[in-house]
Amino acid sequence: GENVEQHPSTLSVQEGDSAVIKCTYSDSASNYFPWYKQELGKRPQLIIDIRSNVGEKKDQRIAVTLNKTAKHFSLHITETQPEDSAVYFCAASRRTLTDKLIFGTGTRLQVFP
């Protein structure tokens, strides 16, 4: 069935360094790839997304890249700050009117001052 793998499960970086989280999806019909940030005890919040007709998208310190051939997509956070510390989830969907998001297993990012 549909599956999204996410690595690493934990990531610790020094403030100001970059962080990269990678995901691989199995459903070749997937065409929508969002990333969610979840702080402890809170709901997942969408931080950036990309559609299959685009290879890269950037929003300030956050960027997402997509390689449809390899079925990989990645989240890049530059100039990390302590408030970036959270669990990050990738997801994939066919983005039809009713289709669902399949989530990865999450990456716990810790940014040390």
Add this chain to the structure above:
Amino acid sequence: EAGVAQSPRYKIIEKRQSVAFWCNPISGHATLYWYQQILGQGPKLLIQFQNNGVVDDSQLPKDRFSAERLKGVDSTLKIQPAKLEDSAVYLCASSAPGQGAGGYTFGSGTRLTVV
């Protein structure tokens, strides 16, 4: 706009008891999802409604879980009887017509502890 409302926020029950969760989506959102998020894992879809019809319940453990959305607005998810492994956060999400997966808004979730 008001967000997705869920209640209760927390629930502790003993195994074999029953429990129900409630979700009120954003007004006008036709699609409603229930996800189960076990500690340390990503959310897993349990059931998806389009208005009051079920679109996908392939991962719902139907021997103990049930869900309904009778009037196409709010929804309830029930577990009967609960098992220890049902301890998780139950997240409700909704999306607007035409948005599908691209327009998810999550509720704050219900944290269930089964002891």
